[in-house]
Amino acid sequence: MSTEPRINDRIRVPEVRLVGPNGEQVGIVSIQDALRLAQEQDLDLVEVAATARPPVVKVMDYGKYKYESALKAREARKNQAHTVIKEMKLRPKIDPHDYETKKGHVVRFLKAGDKVKITIMFRGREQSRPELGRRLLSKLAEDVAELGFVEFAPKQDGRNMIMVLGPHKKKTEAMAEARLAKEQRKAGTYGEAEHEESAEGQTTELAESIESVEQTEAVEQTESVEQTEAVVGAAGGADQAGEEQS
DSSP: OOOSOOBGGGOOOSEEEEEOTTSOEEEEEEHHHHHHHHHHTTOEEEEEETTSSSOEEEEEOHHHHHHHHHHHHHHHHHHOOOOOEEEEEEOTTOOHHHHHHHHHHHHHHHHTTOEEEEEEEOOGGGGGOHHHHHHHHHHHHHHTTTTEEEEEEEEEETTEEEEEEEESSOHHHHHHHHHHHHHHHHHHHHHHHHHHHHHHHHHHHHHHHHHHHHHHHHHHHHHHHHHHHHHHHHHHHHHHHHHHHO
């Protein structure tokens, strides 16, 4: 069945309780009068409470209403938090380096607001030493105590031992912090880019200024030389003319 409300001519009841476009209560009117009022305002008549007696209808812009409802639903889905259970598997005699690596993953999961299921896998004779698994799980719980807590205490399950860690931080808080950090990184990147662009612009302007000064000095020097040569040439010509007259 469609979840869309009935609108305009699809509302097939003799009377309705009419609500105006600004939320004002008009009262119980015939469906013909309600449709006429909606058409006069170039709006739609939308059934908002079909089970009421008589049904409640409202005069509104249905296209705009659907668009705003879709935006709200998308925003709600974006902010919706789904708790995820991650899993990390360890061996009782795990190497210290491997332990630090596994612990790093657990820390990352807890920071993201997710639960973590820790599984200790026993093989062969290790099954007769369950205290090794409990000791390892206790150490891990202590190492990440600032980020999570033991939600499900260690329990033997066949050849495995299981413990569940829950995050202190809620999923919604972790998502909000992650979005904020992402926006800050973007702002920092944009700021650095603008700073570099400004510095490049200043460098270009400085180079252009120096080039302009050098060109001006070169022109002035050329003009000065040409003027000097012209004066010397004129003086020489005058001397030669004097000699010819004498």
